[in-house]
Amino acid sequence: MVEKGRISAFQMGRMIYLAITPTAILTTPAITFKFAKQDMWISPIWAFCGLITLYAVFRLHAIYPGRNIVQACEAVIGRLPGKLLGALFLLYYLYLIGIILREYGEFVVGSFLFTTPLIVVSGSMVLVCAIAVRGGVEIVGRFAELLLPAFVTLFLFIIIPIIPDLRVPNMFPIMANGITPSLAGAFVLQTWFSELISASFLLPLVADQKKAKTSVLIALLMIVLTLVVANLATLMLLGDITGGYTYPFLILARYINLAEFFTHLEAIFMAIWVLGAFVKICVFFYVTVLGAAQWMNLSDYRPIVFPIGLLVTLSSMWVAPDLQKLTFSISTSVTFSAMTMFVIVPMLLLCLAWVQKRWRGTAAKG
Amino acid sequence: MKWTAVLGIAALLALMAAYEWPKTKGKKEKTAFAAIAVLGGLLASWLVFYPETPGPTQCLDALYKPLVKMIENLTQERSG
Amino acid sequence: MGNGKKLMKRLLRSVRQKSANADPQGQDPNPPTELSANLDENVRMIQSIYEDCSDVIFHDFFIGGQTRAVLVYIEGLTHIEEVDRHVLAPLQQHFALEPELPNIRKAIAVSSIKELKSTTDIVEQLSGGNPILFVEGEKQGLSVGLPMWEKRAIEEPSAESVLRGPREGFIESLRSNTALLRRKIKSPNLKIKAMNIGVYSGTKIAVAYIEGIAAPALVEEMMSRLRRIDIDGVLESVYIEELIEDNPTSPFPQLLSTERPDVASAYLLEGHVVVLVDGTPSVLVAPVTFISLLQSPEDYYERYVVGTAIRWLRYLFFGISLLGPSFYVAVITYHQEMIPTPLLLTMAKSREQVPFPALVEALLMESMFEALREAGARLPKQIGTAVSIVGALVIGQAAIAAGIVSAPMVMVVAITGIASFMAPRFTVGIAIRLLRFPMMLLAGFLGFLGLILGIIVILNHLLSLRSFGVPYMSPLAPFKSRDLRDVLARAPRWMLNTRPHLTGKWNPYRQAPGQRPGPAKGDEGG
Known part of the structure; x- marks a missing residue:
């Protein structure tokens, strides 16, 4: 086994939560609003892709225990096509992590460190993540365990003080045009939900397997809950102008006003949000590195961490020329490609695997 | 200016190698490291000179163009 | 004791090698380490081992007036009055029996007597402060357990x-x-x-x-x-x-x-x-674990409410000692909007004449403070503390007047200094003090982002550290909820039923559960 470390189901749940939520609460409210208007808070509930992906992940793991999806590829469709598909998978992961890193960088530079070059911000994050990933899955798991309470506290710290300022009428009319608007808004969110495929890479590393399923499902529930609350708060505070901001949640943070004295504390919001983004990038980075190491049949993934880090940084610079194009791509082609790679492909694999099992079963009997 | 960037990239690769090379055991691992590092270096140098190279996003955009158009139409209806 | 013998042999080996080099002909490369019955030979052996050691005393005397004996001891390590009284006196004056070891043992009024056969044993006992008795005609030496040397009185550390x-x-x-x-x-x-x-x-x-x-x-x-x-x-x-x-x-x-x-x-x-x-x-x-380095026995000797409060204060100031100057530098340089407006104006005014950017100012002041603290440690206690505090204040004031640093900076440095004294263990305190400097640099270049990245790197190191197999950050990182009650707060004595889990199987219960005290029942009336 390339990775000798083990994580607990509890840690895995936390890792999954932090692997999805940070960037989700940052950029999705605006995009969801564009499609769903006042029904945007219902959108996160339509977490179809999440459930489908998880189903595929768990079933595949049941058929091929101890293997993640890249390894299962080879078993299902044969060595050469499996390797090709696996490579495609990993390249897509590289692409996705580039997008995530770019989102992160644009946010930090655009809202806080205006004069710092983007590559410095992205590069420093990659460096720090590389150091953590080199320590192994246990380190990343412990980071997730440790930082989750901080992240959640921050989240509550932003939401709770603004409760007096929320205007509930912004929510109405609920479902004026049926469920179509909220479904349309949920469309973009499917990208984030299909990122749950990362669970496939973490599942073989969990020590107490029986609790893993519950843990991940709870994580999914928490993700949905967090997004609903975030969307609801944004909607009720900003109303119609939600779509005008790239980062509505930041506006919420700006509202913090303690005794008219401590204002503009959004820098602290940024600092703690970065902790969440760090875990997310670590998880994706780790998955990419582990997948690559297994694909190349290496005995250890540690040597390739830094080179892949370089590729990740480059990917983040390359994926889009500027923020607008980035946001546009995220709301459109990225969703499609993510759904293809993370939902359709796993389901196809699962079907094939299931058919194969049946076929082998009947052949053995016959 | 561009050449300094390339030098910087080379320096970065050298640093990585200095740190990792003695630690990695096994021919396979060393080749993997070298391959990816060199690939990264080449890609980085390329992007220094030709930053406008269409990236994977553009490729995927082109791939999914028809679907994207469909979504755009839907959005027009919405905000209209 | 076997370990001691081995080390004594090596010590002797090195001693022998040295003397062998000095006098290649005189020394037998493998001298017999066993004692002989001849007193002079034994004495000569010991003398050659302890050559040039002027504090090894050889005392010749006669047992019962007839048999020769030699008492060897190291001056300063032996309780010589007791030796005189309980060894020399009985042997020299009242000894009437045959001068054989069992009889000698009976005569000596000392509780710990050992019989020794080889020179390695003798060296070990001698260096422990026990005098050795050699008797003419006896193959063994007697070690008498009477060590005594100067000891400090027991006082509070x-x-x-x-x-x-x-x-x-x-x-x-x-x-x-x-x-x-x-x-x-x-x-x-x-x-x-x-x-x-x-x-x-x-x-x-x-x-x-x-x-x-x-x-x-x-x-x-x-x-x-x-x-x-x-x-x-x-x-x-x-x-x-x-x-x-x-x-x-x-x-x-x-x-x-x-x-x-x-x-x-x-x-x-x-x-x-x-x-x-x-x-x-x-x-x-x-x-x-990391947490135990932040705990002090004081927490447990006060009532738990007080203990908890002091503990929280200590955690807060621990954070300040690490992040204080960095936070200040980050806010002043990158996030000025966070400062409340009245404070912002006064700060701007005080920083007007300062020629350096906040980062340089901070590094300067912090290094100055560390230097003062180290210097203060060398001075005698009474002067040392006064000089440190007065020195810091005076230098701070002078620096402000000269326009080199700003007043808020001095405040920050002072508070950070006080905070770093709150670490109960010096080793952790100094680790944090040192880590402050890279954090300042990071904050100076990347603001809060730098701060967070620095924290992540430090956390990364802490999370991967182990102490004898126990993860350094437990019970926070491998999350052990039962042990947390003594980490986040100081749980009352009656709640501390389980021992903290370190590794492997462990003996969980240290006190019977359910011992919360309360007034006796039926105490209502009169």
Whole structure:
């Protein structure tokens, strides 16, 4: 086994939560609003892709225990096509992590460190993540365990003080045009939900397997809950102008006003949000590195961490020329490609695997 | 200016190698490291000179163009 | 004791090698280490081993007026009055029996007498302060247990004083220290294993643990690591600490050192292992977690509400000592909008004449402060503290007046300095003090982002650290909810039913549950 470390189901749940939520609460409210208007808070509930992906992940793991999806590829469709598909998978992961890193960088530079070059911000994050990933899955798991309470506290710290300022009428009319608007808004969110495929890479590393399923499902529930609350708060505070901001949640943070004295504390919001983004990038980075190491049949993934880090940084610079194009791509082609790679492909694999099992079963009997 | 960037990239690769090379055991691992590092270096140098190279996003955009158009139409209806 | 003999042999080997080089013809490369019946030969052997050692005294006398005997001892290590009274007096004056060892033993009124056959044994006993008796015609020497040397009185350790609680501290003598531990833990399950480390110093080491509470694997691991040590001399417990810790490159200590017997006993009762080193009052405790380095016995000697409050204060100031100057630099340089407006105006005014950017200012002041603190440590106690404080204030004021630094900066540095004194263990305090500087640099270049990245890197290091197999950040990182009640707060005594889980199987219960006190029932009337 390339990775000798083990994580607990509890840690895995936390890792999954932090692997999805940070960037989700940052950029999705605006995009969801564009499609769903006042029904945007219902959108996160339509977490179809999440459930489908998880189903595929768990079933595949049941058929091929101890293997993640890249390894299962080879078993299902044969060595050469499996390797090709696996490579495609990993390249897509590289692409996705580039997008995530770019989102992160644009946010930090655009809202806080205006004069710092983007590559410095992205590069420093990659460096720090590389150091953590080199320590192994246990380190990343412990980071997730440790930082989750901080992240959640921050989240509550932003939401709770603004409760007096929320205007509930912004929510109405609920479902004026049926469920179509909220479904349309949920469309973009499917990208984030299909990122749950990362669970496939973490599942073989969990020590107490029986609790893993519950843990991940709870994580999914928490993700949905967090997004609903975030969307609801944004909607009720900003109303119609939600779509005008790239980062509505930041506006919420700006509202913090303690005794008219401590204002503009959004820098602290940024600092703690970065902790969440760090875990997310670590998880994706780790998955990419582990997948690559297994694909190349290496005995250890540690040597390739830094080179892949370089590729990740480059990917983040390359994926889009500027923020607008980035946001546009995220709301459109990225969703499609993510759904293809993370939902359709796993389901196809699962079907094939299931058919194969049946076929082998009947052949053995016959 | 561009050449300094390339030098910087080379320096970065050298640093990585200095740190990792003695630690990695096994021919396979060393080749993997070298391959990816060199690939990264080449890609980085390329992007220094030709930053406008269409990236994977553009490729995927082109791939999914028809679907994207469909979504755009839907959005027009919405905000209209 | 076997370990001691081995080390004595090596010591002798090195001594012999030296004299062999000096006089290649005179010395037999393998002199017999067994004693002979001839008194003069024995004496000559010992004299040649202790050549040029003027503090080794050879005292010739006659037993019962007839048999020759020699008493060898090291001046300063032996209780000479007792020797005169209980060894020389009975032997010289009243001895009427045959001068054989059993009779001599009966005559000497000392409780600890050993018979020795070889020179290695003799050297070991002599260096322990026990006089050796050689008798004409006897093949064995007698070692008489009468060591005595100057010892410090038991006093409170200066670095770990408490308001309420025992004022005893360990001293330099190993036996006194083990006795202090025995006084606290009277159960025979307190095992104290002895060994010698150090080729030339032959330092006695004792490993203490409570059988049934400490995990056997831990004790075994500690013993094996100690046995591996091959060093010239052990002068302080830190020599051993540096040779047995898991990660020598980390600035954070992985063994706790304390001078208080009550702290050591508390750790023994929780299943840790304590290493005592002869010649130093600092004992080592292993394994240790990051959180235990932030705890002080003071927390447990006050009531739990007070203890909890002080603990929180300490955590807060711990954070300040690490992040204080960095936070200030980040806010001033990048996030000025965070400062409340009235404060912002005064700060801007005070920073007007300062030519340096905030980062340079901070580095300057912090280095100055560290220098003052180190300098203050060298001065005698009374002058030292005064000079440090007055020096800091005066220099700070002068610097402000000269326009080199701004007043808020001095404030920040002062608060950070005070905060760093709150760390109960010096080793953690100094680690944090050092880490402050890279954090300042990061904050100066990347603002809050730099701060967070710095914290992540430090956390990364802490999370991967282990102390004798125990993850350094437990019970926070491998999340152990039951142990958290003593970490996040100071749980009341009646809630501390379980021992903290270190490694492997452990003995969970340390007190009967459900002992919350309350007024006696039926106490209502009159």
